[in-house]
Each structure stands twice: as C-alpha cells, then as structure tokens.
Amino acid sequence: MEKSLKVRKGMSYWVLGLFAIIWAVITLYPFIITIFSSLKNNDEIFGSMLKLPSDPIWHNYYIAIHDAKILRTIMNSVFLSVISTIGMLLFGSMIAYVLSRTKHVYNKYVLGIFLAGIVLPIYATLVPLMKLVSKISFLRPNSFYTLMFIYIAICLPEAIFIISGYMKGISKELDEAAIIDGCNTPQLFFKILLPISVPALATSAIIAFLNCYNEMVFALLFITEKTMYTVSIGLLYFVGKKTVDMGPMFAAIILATLPMLIFYMFFQERIQSGMVAGSVKG
Numbered sequence: 066m067e068k069s070l071k072v073r074k075g076m077s078y079w080v081l082g083l084f085a086i087i088w089a090v091i092t093l094y095p096f097i098i099t100i101f102s103s104l105k106n107n108d109e110i111f112g113s114m115l116k117l118p119s120d121p122i123w124h125n126y127y128i129a130i131h132d133a134k135i136l137r138t139i140m141n142s143v144f145l146s147v148i149s150t151i152g153m154l155l156f157g158s159m160i161a162y163v164l165s166r167t168k169h170v171y172n173k174y175v176l177g178i179f180l181a182g183i184v185l186p187i188y189a190t191l192v193p194l195m196k197l198v199s200k201i202s203f204l205r206p207n208s209f210y211t212l213m214f215i216y217i218a219i220c221l222p223e224a225i226f227i228i229s230g231y232m233k234g235i236s237k238e239l240d241e242a243a244i245i246d247g248c249n250t251p252q253l254f255f256k257i258l259l260p261i262s263v264p265a266l267a268t269s270a271i272i273a274f275l276n277c278y279n280e281m282v283f284a285l286l287f288i289t290e291k292t293m294y295t296v297s298i299g300l301l302y303f304v305g306k307k308t309v310d311m312g313p314m315f316a317a318i319i320l321a322t323l324p325m326l327i328f329y330m331f332f333q334e335r336i337q338s339g340m341v342a343g344s345v346k347g
Contacts, residue, residue: 096322103315110311122312129317136320137292138299143324145209145295146277149216153273154266156217157224162254164225165232166240176229182222188282198287207290215287216277224269231265232258278325296321 102110104121129135163169164176194215198204204211235258243253259266281297288294300321303314 099315099318103312103319105312107308107311110315125312125316126320128310128313129320133299133302133313133317134291134294135296135299135317138294138296139321139324141209141293142278142296145212145216146274148209149213149220149277150270150273152213152217153220153224154270157221157269158228158259158262158266159254160221161225161229161232162258165229166237166258176225179222179225183226187219191282191286194283195286206287207293208287209293211287212284215283216273216280220269220273220276223272227269227272228262228265231262235261274328275325 098114101116101118102114103125104118104123106122109116109118160179164172198206198211204214239257239261240253243257248257279297281295284295285298288298300314300317303310303317
C-alpha cells in the first residue's frame with residue numbers, strides 16, 4: 066500500500082514537472098523569438114525566425130535608442146504609469162473605504178455605477194473625452210496630467226471592485242476597537258486598514274501599472290509633441306507606409322520590456338506574498 070502510494074506521488078511529481086517545463090517553454094517562446102529577431106534584418110526574420118542570428122546586428126539597438134528615442138519614451142511611460150497608479154490607489158482606496166466600511170443607503174448604487182465602468186468599453190469614451198478636454202481650461206492636449214486624469218479614471222472601477230471586496234472581509238470589530246482606543250477616521254484608514262489591505266492594493270497597482278504602461282490610443286490622441294511620446298507611440302516610428310523595419314522594432318520591444326522585468330525582480334516577493342495572502346484571506 067505504501068509502495069503504491071509512493072509510486073503515485075512520484076508519477077504526479079513527474080507529470081507536474083513535465084507540465085511546468087511545457088508551460089515555461091510556451092511562456093518563454095515569444096520572448097526568445099523577440100531576442101533573436103532584435104539581432105536580425107527583415108530578410109532573416111521572415112526567412113528563419115526560429116534560427117539564431119547568423120551575424121548579430123547590434124546596430125538595431127543603436128537605431129532604437131538614437132533614432133527612435135525609445136529610452137525617452139520609456140521614461141515618459143514609466144513616469145505616467147507610476148503617478149497614475151499612485152493617484153488611482155489613493156482615490157480608489159478612499160472610495161472603497163466609504164463603500165465597504167460605512168452604512169449609507171446609496172452605497173450599493175454608487176458601487177454599481179463604478180462597476181459599470183468595468184463593463185463599458187474604454188474607447189467608447191473617446192469622443193466625450195475630446196470634447197471635455199477642449200472645454201476645460203486646465204485639461205489640454207500635450208500635457209501629462211491630462212493623460213494622468215484619464216488613466217486614473219480608467220483604472221478606478223477595477224481597483225474599487227478589488228479593494229472594496231477585500232475591505233469587506235476585514236472584521237468591523239477592528240474599527241470599533243480602534244475608535245475606542247482613540248483613533249479618528251484618517252488614522253483608522255491610513256494606519257490600520259491600508260496596511261491590512263496591502264494584498265488588494267498590490268494587485269490593483271500591478272494591473273493599473275500594466276494598463277497605463279501599455280496604453281496607446283489615448284496617448285496617440287492627446288500627445289502630438291515628440292518629446293512627450295509614450296513607448297507605445299515610440300514603437301510606431303519603425304512602421305512606414307510600405308515596410309516595417311522589424312529588427313530595430315524588436316530591439317525597441319526588448320528595451321521596453323526591461324522596466325517590467327526590473328519591477329518584477331525587485332518586488333517579486335511582495336507580489337507573490339500579496340497574491341498568497343489575498344487567496345487565503347478569510
């Protein structure tokens with residue numbers, strides 16, 4: 066009996082290991098192809114994408130950095146994403162606190178309005194936003210804070226859904242104990258509930274940062290100054306009327322993925338612990 070149990074455990078171990086290897090290959094395959102393609106010309110890419118570059122063309126990276134100014138666009142995107150994510154977390158957590166920890170008749174209706182923002186197609190707001198920006202004086206094209214307001218508004222519904230759902234699972238007896246100890250509402254929110262809600266905040270921040278960093282349509286619509294281009298617009302530099310310069314474009318894509326890789330390398334433990342904490346909460 067014990068022997069058969071060990072055999073089953075050993076088989077399950079090898080099956081899971083094989084599945085993990087296959088999944089790793091599937092996941093890494095596009096990235097490896099991108100690295101290979103960043104060192105080739107168009108003929109090599111279309112002729113033999115899977116092969117190693119016969120004569121690596123490092124000049125592709127020079128074109129991406131010097132001609133397309135991809136590093137500047139990456140910095141613009143990182144700046145926009147970081148500030149937008151911070152603003153989204155601030156407003157989203159405050160709204161989630163009111164909706165989840167206070168008793169108001171209209172809370173469920175307000176939450177429903179915000180959740181409708183998840184269902185509503187984002188780009189259905191393009192025309193209203195253009196009219197809004199043209200009529201409000203402090204919102205204008207070619208300004209980062211215009212995009213920040215738009216990104217915060219786009220990311221808020223999902224963040225409120227995640228954070229409010231998490232805060233509802235926190236016992237309200239904690240609020241009562243804190244108030245008895247002399248905490249006012251800001252202290253209860255910032256010193257007690259926010260630290261407990263770190264898993265939900267981390268999840269919302271990751272989703273928002275990725276959405277802001279990869280967004281193109283709003284940036285293309287409201288940014289026309291080349292020095293303010295985001296990374297998504299910067300990649301369009303390699304697209305011509307009849308041809309696409311594939312090698313430098315793949316090189317620019319590799320450079321554009323570096324901030325996300327660095328972000329994950331530095332915060333992987335917090336991200337993983339946050340995900341685990343969120344999954345076992347309650």
